[in-house]
Amino acid sequence: MGVRRWIGSWPVYRQATGSDPLGRGAAAKSGASERLKPRVSTADQVVKSVCPYCAVGCGQNVYVKDDEVVQIEGDPDSPVSRGRLCPKGSATLQLTTGPAREHHVLYRRPHGTEWERLDLDTAMDMIADRVIAARRHGWQWEQDGDRTRRTLGFAGLGGATLDNEENYLIKKLFTALGAVQIENQARV
Structure with a gap:
């Protein structure tokens, strides 16, 4: 040369x-x-979505091939983010396809040191039993002569990975159960 x-x-x-x-x-x-070819060039469809990490609501394009998510990028049509994503938003693909993602219910018994797998029905029954017991034990009909009809036996802290609709439903559920301590990470 x-x-x-x-x-x-x-x-x-x-x-x-x-x-x-x-x-x-x-x-x-x-x-x-x-x-080089873009990794999105072989996608069957592009689904519009919103980043699940915080309350900003950056737009995302989710590229799907053979019913599998192959890439997630910022949506340039989004008036919120105009195609940009923060480092956490850029790593959203790991939520769906990352090797560290758990696909099973894991439970660690009180004072235990090891995680054990549970089937979903058993885990849901355990949660329901504990919510009912905490509600029954912490229920207050009144306090200082004022009618309260609430429980302080449990509280709710939602994550930013939940969308508005999921947070709305969780708020409705916890309110119906009598909980008053309900917050969301996106606002904290």
């Missing part, structure tokens, strides 16, 4: 001597980058 050809392969040289002085096109491309 001659020196002239070697220098001609430098992006800065191509930028300075070619038709791309700002380095936004051909000057910035190499042979390897020419052969």
